[in-house]
Amino acid sequence: MATIKPFKALRPKREFAEQVSCVPYDVLTKAEARQYVAENQLSFLRVTRPKSDFPKGEVPPWNVVVEHAKANLRWFIEEGYLKRDKKDAIYIYRLSRKGQSQTGVVACLSLDEYEAGVIKKHENVRPEKVNDRAAHIVSLRAQTGLIFTAFRGTEEIERLIAEAVAGEPLYDYVAPEGVSQQVWRCTETTPFVEAFAGVPSIYIADGHHRIEGARLARLELHRQDHAPSPDAEYNFVMAAMFPADELRILPYNRVVRDLNGLTTEEFLERAAEHFVITEADTAEPSEHGEILTYVAGNWYDMRFRADHMAHRDPIHNLDVSILQDFLLAPVLGITDPTTSERIEFISGMRGTAELERLVDSGEAVAAFSLYATRMKDLLTVSDMGETMPPKSTWFEPKLKDGLLVHEI
Structure with a gap:
């Protein structure tokens, strides 16, 4: 069962919240992050993405970078932009856009329960990224971003x-991208703690590197602690927990730079071995197992053959798996999409018009518009203790960094 812990947040004063809050550090390019910081010196990216604060072209070692982040965090506090709550609380975080909203509970989760599998993951992590996050946490003695998680909702928590x-x-307030951001503070925390004690599992939606970084940071901080306690703040990680049925997953589309030496006709002929292919007048699939492919100025509807689908397990039955196993690897020779320079991943936020633009401009040769991974599939794979294929999910809207910080 899930243990949640209230905490005293370090957070912006109300009048600075909109300026301070920022997008997650890992959704921006270097150039975009640098531009954000140049235009807004109160952006919390100066803490979460501190390299953006260095002169262009300068490549400082990571220990210098995290010390700079530490100094920037101290500056935010000393200049009065951030303040510490004096009493433990649980926070409610709502994001709304175009009539849709998701409302979650922000508290700390137990890293012991993460290691025990109560907090379930679905994605592999890259060690170098985990090490960077851990060093950031240790240097700042703070977790500066939320782990984005889901749970199967209950009437009591609702x-x-x-x-x-x-x-x-x-x-x-409404952020520049049009997403309403609302946060409430609850000091009567016991009912929430008791209600979450009845939740069997918490599922990581986004933030696998952050939580692994927190786990690794805990080991170092425990080593440094002369009187370690199980209640020490570094044994817990700040997370936002949303009812799974409120979350929205967008497709994570793909474009490829060549057809592996095949002509368009040869490519379609090879694809027809496993897909029923027809010309399409739409660019977005309407159901699981349907892939819309844009090549040579035309859209094609590729439907995975039903007799194939019936014999695949939940992981291999994902649309991203079908694309990888029956088109990208055997036909186009892209066996490892995480390292291949012949493929690019395009967020569903950018729409299918972006796929057409990339192909029509010659930056890519073909584009694949996918049906979004379903939340129930993510929960199933997580419950199996397995991992999703790379770039399977794109959650929107993204949570803001800088509204709530957990000092450890």
Whole structure:
């Protein structure tokens, strides 16, 4: 069962929340991050993406970078942009856009329970990224970004959230990308703690490197601690927990730079071994097992043959797996999409018009518009203790960094 722990957040004063809050550090290019910081010196990217604060072309060692992040965090506090809550609390975080909203509970989760599998993952991590995050946490003695998680909702938690959001929010503004950001603070925490004790599992949606970084940082901070305690803040990690049925997964589309020496006709002929192919008048698939492919100025509807689908396990039955196993690897020779320079991953936020643009401009030769991974598939794979294929999910909207910080 899930253990949640209230905490005293370090957070922006109300009047600075919109300026301070920023997108997650890993969704921007270097150039984009540098531009954000240049245009807004109050952007929390100066803490979460500190390299963006260095002169262009300068490549400082990571220990210098994290010390710079530490100094920047101290500056935010000393200049009065951030303040510490004096009492433990649980926070409610709502994101809304175009009539859709998701409302989650922000608290700390037990890293012991992460190691025990109560907090379930679905993605492999890259050790170098984990090491960087761990060094960042150790240097700052703070977790500066939320782990984005899901749980199977309960009526009691739904009731508690409804009561909490009836009051005045700490923050209430619309971010530049059009997403409403609202945060409430609850100091009556016991009902939430008791309600989550009945939740069997928490599922990581986004933030695998952050939580692994927190786990690794804990080992170092425990080593440094002369009187370690199981209640030490470094034994817990800050997370936002959302009811799974409120979350929205967008497709993670693909474009390829060549057809592996095949003509368009040869490519379609090879693809027809496993797909029923027809010309399409749409660019977005309407159901699982359908892939829309844009090549040579035309869209083609490729439907995975039903007799194939019936014999595949939940992981290999994912649309991203079908594309990889029956088109990318055997036909196009892209066996490892994480390292191949012949493929690029395109967020569903950019739309299918971006896929057409990339192909029509010659930057790519073919594009694949995928049906979004379903939340139930992510939960199933996580419950199996397995991992999803690379680039299977793109969650929107993204949580903001800088609204809540967990000091450890």
